[in-house]
Amino acid sequence: MTPLWRQGLGYGAVGGLQLLLDWLSFVALTAIGIPAAVSNVVGRIAGAVLGFWLNGVITFRSEGASRLGWARFGRFAASWSLMTVLSTLAVHYINAQAGLQWAWLLKPAVDIVLALLGFIASRYWIYR
Structure with missing residues (x-):
């Protein structure tokens, strides 16, 4: 399997977990009355913590070594913020x-579209 396919599949699996955690957080927080914008940011933070770590140690690892560290985290934070x-x-x-x-229904669709952009940023900039 080529590195692009391996990374794409890994990114999709990790992204699925991120999306689920993010979405569940968003729904739970908005259901108790927290505004949608605030709930979205909190949910994305929860997903980001999980995703940065899993993508660094699994998806974009290099020859058995993780690809974490402060420089990569800085690039991740910039991309994640946008x-x-x-x-x-x-x-x-919405x-x-x-x-x-x-908003509950369409948030995953919004985040899937953004995940495609995130994969490009991750592969060529964040975890390089």
């Missing part, structure tokens, strides 16, 4: 226009 702003704007807009249930 993606979080985009996700939060989208979720806030919530304001269509309601919370639609």
